[in-house]
Amino acid sequence: MSVISAIDKHSVHKICSGQVVLDIATAVKELVENSIDAGATSVDVNFIDSGIGGIEVVDNGCGIDPLNYESLALKHYTSKITNFEDLEKVMTFGFRGEALSSLCALSHLVVITATKTQAPMGVKLEYDSAGSLKSKTPQSRTAGTTVQLTDIFHSLPVRRQEYKRNIKREFGKALIILQAYSIISTNVKITVSNQTGTKPSIKIMSTSKNKKMSDNITNIFGSKLTSQIIPFNVDLGSAIEGGGSVEGFISKPEWGLGRSTSDRQYFYVNGRPCVLSKIAKAFNDVYRIFITNQYPVVIANLKLPTDAYDVNVSPDKRTIFLHDENKISDVLQEQLKEQME
Known part of the structure; x- marks a missing residue:
């Protein structure tokens, strides 16, 4: 032994x-x-x-x-x-x-x-x-x-x-x-x-030391993609203590402006790039109300109080645990749908 x-x-x-x-x-x-x-x-x-x-x-x-x-x-x-x-x-x-x-x-x-x-x-x-x-x-x-x-x-x-x-x-x-x-x-x-x-x-x-994220998007992907996305701003005040928001861009709800895969989806928590599978699903589900069988381009930054999430989950720090993920997802879907109609 x-x-x-x-x-x-x-x-x-x-x-x-x-x-x-x-x-x-x-x-x-x-x-x-x-x-x-x-x-x-x-x-x-x-x-x-x-x-x-x-x-x-x-x-x-x-x-x-x-x-x-x-x-x-x-x-x-x-x-x-x-x-x-x-x-x-x-x-x-x-x-x-x-x-x-x-x-x-x-x-x-x-x-x-x-x-x-x-x-x-x-x-x-x-x-x-x-x-x-x-x-x-x-x-x-x-x-x-x-x-x-x-x-x-x-x-x-x-x-x-x-x-x-x-x-x-x-x-x-x-x-x-x-x-x-x-x-x-x-x-x-x-x-x-x-x-x-x-x-x-x-x-x-x-990139060109831009003041606006939309200009960074143009630098990286070109002006054509920038013309195909729209801004959104979701207030999370009712979902989490201390308030918060989700800000960014999503493909216009028009046929042909989405993609066949989710390869152009970027998620952040207070500017930290991360993987947020449930939040990604919320965006995709809303988009498919308008355009079936396509994934939207998504750039979404969740602005949250630092005690509303845990970043110490995985070795590469790209997995983040959101304490009120279900509430955030529900509010996000409700308001995003209204803004895209």
């Missing part, structure tokens, strides 16, 4: 990191979230060979304070919460202190950063697989942070080979995630590009 014994710390770190960073899409999502949390108004996402060769995210945020260099990539070190109760009021994308630590275990991570007081001379930081700082060298840098990932999933060879085999699908998943952040992030310019081999880098999508 086998003896029950503790798993060594290095193996635990690799196992847990593989659960936090599931794929290239999750990796790039975590880096973009860090940039937005840092107050960046410009975020450049650069893929090399669709992510197999590496990912670089460059921002003009606040930069990293020298006091945080040592702890930046250590497991469960974060500046965003200090205790469990803080989860009820967290407004940042990150809060667990897991992303950079996990990326260290699964790839080679380099950070180049400078605060406003340090610029134009910053520092290049290299971390080992455990997230410990192994080197620090001066490097020129305007205020902001650059994070470079190479040899992604080198410590999980089966996952790396799986990504290579399904590179088109996996890269597509990453782009869908980036579309979600590009749509909702007003006053931020997000640019995504990919470099294949020795060819010049190709720009895939870009």
Whole structure:
């Protein structure tokens, strides 16, 4: 009979990191979230060979304070919460202190950063697989942070080979995630590009630091789609304590303006991209009252009190538990139907 014994710390770190960073899409999502949390108004996402060769995210945020260099990539070190109760009021994308630590275990991570007081001379930081700082060298840098990932999933060879085999699908998943952040992030310019081999880098999508979400939608999908959607605003005051609303855009209830799949549906809670299956069903059910057998384009942001939902549900933080989901769904369907008639 086998003896029950503790798993060594290095193996635990690799196992847990593989659960936090599931794929290239999750990796790039975590880096973009860090940039937005840092107050960046410009975020450049650069893929090399669709992510197999590496990912670089460059921002003009606040930069990293020298006091945080040592702890930046250590497991469960974060500046965003200090205790469990803080989860009820967290407004940042990150809060667990897991992303950079996990990326260290699964790839080679380099950070180049400078605060406003340090610029134009910053520092290049290299971390080992455990997230410990192994080197620090001066490097020129305007205020902001650059994070470079190479040899992604080198410590999980089966996952790396799986990504290579399904590179088109996996890269597509990453782009869908980036579309979600590009749509909702007003006053931020997000640019995504990919470099294949020795060819010049190709720009895939870009927003223009727009003040309105509708302009972001035009940047990402074109003016034709923007002309086919209408705004909505649902008051959730009767559904949840503390009030709230659902705001966004949906396809006009006209034949041919919907889609054969739900591939253009984006849901957010207080600006956080997430999966809301029951809310998605509410939108689809209302739309099919007017147009059968088609899915609407939906961009919906639920503005809720922070204690009205739980974001600490899944490793990638994309699953959110809404405390009054049934009430929200009912009010949403009732008011959305009225606004579309």
